[in-house]
Amino acid sequence: MSISGEKVFHILKEISIKMDENKAFLSELDAAIGDGDHGLNMSKGFTAVVEKIKDEDKKDIGNILKKTGMTLVSNVGGASGPLYGTAFMKAGAAVAGKSEIGLSDFIEILEVALEGIKMRGKGESGDKTMIDAIAPAIEALKESIHNGDSSLESLKKAKEAAYKGVEYTKGIVARKGRASYLGERSIGHQDAGATSSYIMLETIYETLK
Numbered sequence: 001m002s003i004s005g006e007k008v009f010h011i012l013k014e015i016s017i018k019m020d021e022n023k024a025f026l027s028e029l030d031a032a033i034g035d036g037d038h039g040l041n042m043s044k045g046f047t048a049v050v051e052k053i054k055d056e057d058k059k060d061i062g063n064i065l066k067k068t069g070m071t072l073v074s075n076v077g078g079a080s081g082p083l084y085g086t087a088f089m090k091a092g093a094a095v096a097g098k099s100e101i102g103l104s105d106f107i108e109i110l111e112v113a114l115e116g117i118k119m120r121g122k123g124e125s126g127d128k129t130m131i132d133a134i135a136p137a138i139e140a141l142k143e144s145i146h147n148g149d150s151s152l153e154s155l156k157k158a159k160e161a162a163y164k165g166v167e168y169t170k171g172i173v174a175r176k177g178r179a180s181y182l183g184e185r186s187i188g189h190q191d192a193g194a195t196s197s198y199i200m201l202e203t204i205y206e207t208l209k
């Protein structure tokens with residue numbers, strides 16, 4: 001599997017479309033245990049990303065991802081802006097100078113992105129956040145590759161693991177972000193950020209398929 005800068009940009013455009021389509025849904029999820037702006041944040045953020053990235057950026061995937069991160073930080077007001085922003089900036093640094101990336105690069109991208117989110121938000125698995133979708137996706141991806149599955153099969157398993165992670169957030173108490181103010185009352189609701197992370201992973205799979 002080899003992904004060009006043009007393809008990475010195409011994926012970002014697809015993510016922007018998906019965030020738009022899921023704007024009301026993500027905001028509804030956030031409204032139940034937060035302040036109801038997650039859909040708007042994501043849709044606004046990725047619309048700005050697509051506008052900001054220029055043709056000359058596409059030669060360097062590191063550049064594309066770095067610019068994506070910086071745009072999310074400056075255009076998204078909520079907690080998710082700096083968190084996803086840091087994730088994409090770290091991802092950009094990991095593949096700086098590359099015009100093509102493969103599956104091993106993608107694993108590295110996800111790993112450094114997760115590291116960035118954990119560092120920035122001081123969160124861990126089980127806190128009912130985006131981490132609960134991303135961490136199991138990375139594990140599933142690595143396991144699938146280890147078992148000899150094709151790249152696409154591995155990406156499919158990764159997004160399925162992310163979905164299970166989203167489901168898992170329904171049953172746990174929020175320990176980070178606005179939802180944590182609700183304590184036990186956050187149980188029964190799926191986390192909005194875990195859901196947007198799942199949507200991104202699903203879109204990556206669907207676009208590469």
Ligand code: ADP
Pocket residue numbers: 030034035036037038041042077078079080081083117120121122123128129130131176177178191192193194
């Ligand atoms: P805000 O909470 O500021 O309104 P958003 O609604 O855009 O921002 O994003 C909320 C999402 O951000 C949550 O659903 C959760 O997944 C994620 N989140 C919040 N705080 C943290 C944190 N410390 N670590 C990781 N993810 C977090």
Ligand code: MG
Pocket residue numbers: 030034035036037038078
């Ligand atoms: Mg919110």
